[in-house]
Amino acid sequence: EAGVAQSPRYKIIEKRQSVAFWCNPISGHATLYWYQQILGQGPKLLIQFQNNGVVDDSQLPKDRFSAERLKGVDSTLKIQPAKLEDSAVYLCASRPPGETQYFGPGTRLLVL
Amino acid sequence: GENVEQHPSTLSVQEGDSAVIKCTYSDSASNYFPWYKQELGKGPQLIIDIRSNVGEKKDQRIAVTLNKTAKHFSLHITETQPEDSAVYFCAVYAGGTSYGKLTFGQGTILTVHP
Numbered sequence: 001e002a003g004v005a006q007s008p009r010y011k012i013i014e015k016r017q018s019v020a021f022w023c024n025p026i027s028g029h030a031t032l033y034w035y036q037q038i039l040g041q042g043p044k045l046l047i048q049f050q051n052n053g054v055v056d057d058s059q060l061p062k063d064r065f066s067a068e069r070l071k072g073v074d075s076t077l078k079i080q081p082a083k084l085e086d087s088a089v090y091l092c093a094s095r096p097p098g099e100t101q102y103f104g105p106g107t108r109l110l111v112l
Numbered sequence: 113g114e115n116v117e118q119h120p121s122t123l124s125v126q127e128g129d130s131a132v133i134k135c136t137y138s139d140s141a142s143n144y145f146p147w148y149k150q151e152l153g154k155g156p157q158l159i160i161d162i163r164s165n166v167g168e169k170k171d172q173r174i175a176v177t178l179n180k181t182a183k184h185f186s187l188h189i190t191e192t193q194p195e196d197s198a199v200y201f202c203a204v205y206a207g208g209t210s211y212g213k214l215t216f217g218q219g220t221i222l223t224v225h226p
Contacts, residue, residue, distance in 0.1 A: 004155075033213075042118075042201050042216030043156065056213060091155055099144040099205045101214060103155035 002026065004104035006092050012110045018080035021107045025073070025094030031055075033101065034067055034077050035091040043091055049075060082111045114139045116204050118217025125192050126225050133220045135202035136184040144205035145178060146214070147187045151198045159200075160187070192224045 005024040013019050025032050030051050035043035046065065048056040051072035060067070064083070069075040079086055089108050093101040115138040125131050135145075143164040148156035162169045162176045162185065169176050173192075178185040189196055202217040 040219070042116075042203075042219050044216070045213055048213060093155075099212065100146065100158060100161065103148075103157070105153075105155045 004092055004094055004102055006090075006104040006107055008107060009105065010108045010110075012112065013082055014112050015084055016081040018078065019082055019109065020076050020078045021090050021092075021109075023075045023077070023092030023104060025075070025092070026096075026102055029094035029096050029102075030072070031095040032069055032075050033093040033095070034075070035093065037089040037091055037106070039088070046077070079109075082109075084111050087111045114142065114204055114206055114215040116202065116215050116217045118202050118220060120220060121218065122221045122223075124223045124225065127192060127194060129192055131187075131189045131192055131196070131222055131224075133187045133200055133202070133222075134184060135186070135204075135217050136182075137204045137215075138183065139204070139206050140180075140183065142204045142206040144212075145176070145185050146203050146205070147174075147176060148201045148203065148216075149198045150201065150219075156201060189222075192222075194224050194226050197222055197224045 007022050032049045034046045037043045046060045047067045049069040052069045067077045087110050089106040091106045092104045095101045118135045146161035149159045150156045160174050160176050162178050173190045175188040200220045203214040205214050
């Protein structure tokens, strides 16, 4: 069974530029999460989707971050404009019915 | 919201020794407690989990214990090997099977010296 796919794996941008990340969850997983992991910390939830609807985006900085999950499968996370403090690893995870989440390899973002 | 504290932040052991990592949580409604291992440049990988109706679970060299009354749970790794070196995260799940979410601890850097 294929795992969660993410792209790109690495991205370097300058502050105030925009960037987008893509996630393809495990087939059949209705729930999808985006996490931000700052160096030396645990992952922090940004947004949770159930199919193509948002369940929880309470910790998403909505003035600069946006996410969508069209057709309830793939998802994109966008940052516009980026700030230095957005440098982090952005992790996508998906979940079948139950509690266990499966993580992708992450996208490492460096904002200069 | 949920608060998860994880200790120690770093742990160094000799190959063959045991390693123990502890986490405490605040929300008594939490009902699922996974542990993840994250190697350099990779995403977190589930290594073991336990549910609130179980006090202990073991899988080969890895075990997890849960004390719901005290709101803490621990990861035990026996006979450590160099390939066990990684960052370990505890997490706590609260909410229903459809809308629940995980809150992670701060992580423990485990180094196993040959």
